[in-house]
Amino acid sequence: MNLTKKALVFTLFLVTQFTFAQYTEVINSNRPGVSKSAFSVGTNVLQFEVGPYIIKEEHTPLNYDVSGFGADFTARYGLFFEQLELNIEGIYQNDTYTDNRSTISFEESRSNFKQFAIGAKYLVFDPYKNSEEKDKPNLYSYHANRGFKWSS
Structure with a gap:
């Protein structure tokens, strides 16, 4: 590893020592499986998620590499009240495209956003709000506790 890479890795580890995590009780993460959540991160909470990746493609019929x-990233911010959230999502890719179709191979360096979206979401209906009042156990019936519940 050359000196600049060592300095970059050292700086990265040093900077991570001074960062702080989300301070809410429940961390609302979209990273596992890159799924979406119906609920926001909370009022005045900023959540940033990043997932780096490496790409190596070889396409035989079209003869290119x-x-x-x-990196795919998501930034979420809870605005004004808990039901409203602003989010920015995107995928940034930096790659080298090599075309081997002719006798002279052509190489091109590319870097740009593959995907970029800005959006907002508002929670209209929460089925679990006040659910503790509805889901109290029936002390007299075993079958009523394990039966189908229309609210869920």
Whole structure:
């Protein structure tokens, strides 16, 4: 590893020592499986998620190669009240495209956003609000406790 890479890795580890995590009781993460959540992160909470990846493609019929790296990211911010959230999502990729179809191979460096979206979401209906009042156990009936519940 050359000196600049060592300095970059050292700086990265040093900077991570001074960062702080989300301070809410429940961390609302979209990272596992990159799924979406119906609920927001909370009022005045900023959540940032990043997932780096490496790409190495070889396409035999079209005879080209792509190699590089990228990152998918999401920034979420709870605005004004708990039901409203603003979010920014995107995928940034930096790669080298090599075309081997002719006798002279053509190489091109590319870097850009593959996807970029800005949006907002508002929670209209929460089925679990006040659910503790509805889901109290029936002390007299075993079958009523394990039966089908229309609210769920």
